Amino acid sequence: MNLTIENILLVGSILLFISIIVGKTSYKFGVPTLILFLAIGMLAGSDGIGGIQFDDPKLAQFIGIVSLNFILFSGGLDTNWNAVKPILKEGLVLSTLGVLLTAVTLGTFVYYITDFTIYESMLLGSIVSSTDAAAVFSILRSKNLALKSNLRPTLELESGSNDPMAYVLTLAFLTLVINQDLSVLSIIPLFLQQMILGGIGGFVFGKLSEIIINKIKLGFEGLYPVLVIALMFITFSATDAVGGNGFLAIYICAVYLGNQDLIHKSTILKMFDGMAWLMQIVLFLTLGLLVFPSQILPYLGIGLLISVFLILVARPVSVLLSLMFFKMKMGRRFYISWVGLRGAVPIVFATYPLLAGIDKASIIFSIVFFISVSSVLIQGTTLSVFAKWLNVALPEEVKPIAENDRYILNLPKSAMEEVTVVPNSFAVEKRIIDLHFPRTTFIVMIKRDGLFVRPGGSTIIKANDTLVLLLDNEESLAEVNVILNQAVVV
Numbered sequence: 001m002n003l004t005i006e007n008i009l010l011v012g013s014i015l016l017f018i019s020i021i022v023g024k025t026s027y028k029f030g031v032p033t034l035i036l037f038l039a040i041g042m043l044a045g046s047d048g049i050g051g052i053q054f055d056d057p058k059l060a061q062f063i064g065i066v067s068l069n070f071i072l073f074s075g076g077l078d079t080n081w082n083a084v085k086p087i088l089k090e091g092l093v094l095s096t097l098g099v100l101l102t103a104v105t106l107g108t109f110v111y112y113i114t115d116f117t118i119y120e121s122m123l124l125g126s127i128v129s130s131t132d133a134a135a136v137f138s139i140l141r142s143k144n145l146a147l148k149s150n151l152r153p154t155l156e157l158e159s160g161s162n163d164p165m166a167y168v169l170t171l172a173f174l175t176l177v178i179n180q181d182l183s184v185l186s187i188i189p190l191f192l193q194q195m196i197l198g199g200i201g202g203f204v205f206g207k208l209s210e211i212i213i214n215k216i217k218l219g220f221e222g223l224y225p226v227l228v229i230a231l232m233f234i235t236f237s238a239t240d241a242v243g244g245n246g247f248l249a250i251y252i253c254a255v256y257l258g259n260q261d262l263i264h265k266s267t268i269l270k271m272f273d274g275m276a277w278l279m280q281i282v283l284f285l286t287l288g289l290l291v292f293p294s295q296i297l298p299y300l301g302i303g304l305l306i307s308v309f310l311i312l313v314a315r316p317v318s319v320l321l322s323l324m325f326f327k328m329k330m331g332r333r334f335y336i337s338w339v340g341l342r343g344a345v346p347i348v349f350a351t352y353p354l355l356a357g358i359d360k361a362s363i364i365f366s367i368v369f370f371i372s373v374s375s376v377l378i379q380g381t382t383l384s385v386f387a388k389w390l391n392v393a394l395p396e397e398v399k400p401i402a403e404n405d406r407y408i409l410n411l412p413k414s415a416m417e418e419v420t421v422v423p424n425s426f427a428v429e430k431r432i433i434d435l436h437f438p439r440t441t442f443i444v445m446i447k448r449d450g451l452f453v454r455p456g457g458s459t460i461i462k463a464n465d466t467l468v469l470l471l472d473n474e475e476s477l478a479e480v481n482v483i484l485n486q487a488v489v490v
Helices: 008-026 033-044 057-077 081-113 118-127 133-142 151-161 163-178 184-215 223-241 246-258 265-290 293-322 330-338 344-349 351-356 361-378 383-389 405-409 474-485
Strands: 415-420 442-448 451-453 466-471
Touching (some): 033 361, 057 246, 057 351, 081 163, 081 293, 118 361, 133 151, 151 330, 163 351, 223 246, 223 265, 293 330
Antiparallel strands (some): 415 466, 442 466
């Protein structure tokens, strides 16, 4: 079947429907949903029962980049800065030095067991050097793992922030493969430019996005997530246009926004949570369609050999060397090395050699595919088991609730209180968003002049308003009273 304008929506919606239904029941059998999405795409492809003809690496790469924007941005929004701050150094070292060590270690192994040149070997190592944010975020949350100490924030920070490093290394070694006369030192300026401009771009656009979201008056709550999508793509494309790393920029921008008080933040987080799942499904379905099993089976043996070396040697070595100067129990170090999941991101990066037309591009793509599939199957299905073996798991009943999950899960509160705003209160003529109430406290209704007003982030508080609050404890109520009574107007 050839995809046309007339049937693409029908075929796409059917595949999406099947993926959601199958994914819902997949964990009963211990199979990660991401693998099922990929398998459905392969079955629907030209070598499968669907017979859909899809052989367009450029379109697949575009879909991959758009999907990664949503996945990384959603992961950034869910990152709690207070939880990440204590392990920021460890996370950054893992996402930079750890990625470099993985690429070099695996690239060296590939060089000695294949007929690849050293630059081709390092290119393959670079493509699979980062952990996949889509795989880590979805599997950790689907399995609902409760991990000790700051282990989970470390894993999510690493997976969300290390794709930019792998992307830069992939572009750098691809350049060296194409231009054999260049030296390794020539890629250092590219690396510095990408990372520095990406970091600056992410912070600048984060600040600008906060101002725009909170100051602009759209009138309709549903438009705010659309506004954030526009700001996300502007951040990525503008940073990329000036030579910075767009993936790093959108992740930093999202982390900043996720830790600020935003108008209609609950709506924005819920929308991006759903979009992240949608983009993961679309991404894996697309890559499944792009894969031709008949063409990659000849590389099954070498692909599995390289994958086993990556899982058992390259990843653990890079993690242990990266964390050698940090105080951390050995069990946690080994668990971090085991959660080195490779998913769709390496397959997306593997389309760059295909589009560049280098000699061994198809071989690299096939090997990367096997690495990604085996990683999710082997590591993704054993995360809970290894967490127990290494004594890093917490009992489910004591699992802490992530701060931003409160916006998404609509968790029940333990108390309801009414607070009246006196005429000389600090809150009078202020927007709710500017009051900075505790994040565990919600204004569910405002009583005003005998009427009930539905509150939103841009709602202006008036004198003598009665705020109906849902909160967790008396400490939250005390903090609200402090906020309402501070800087009283004389």
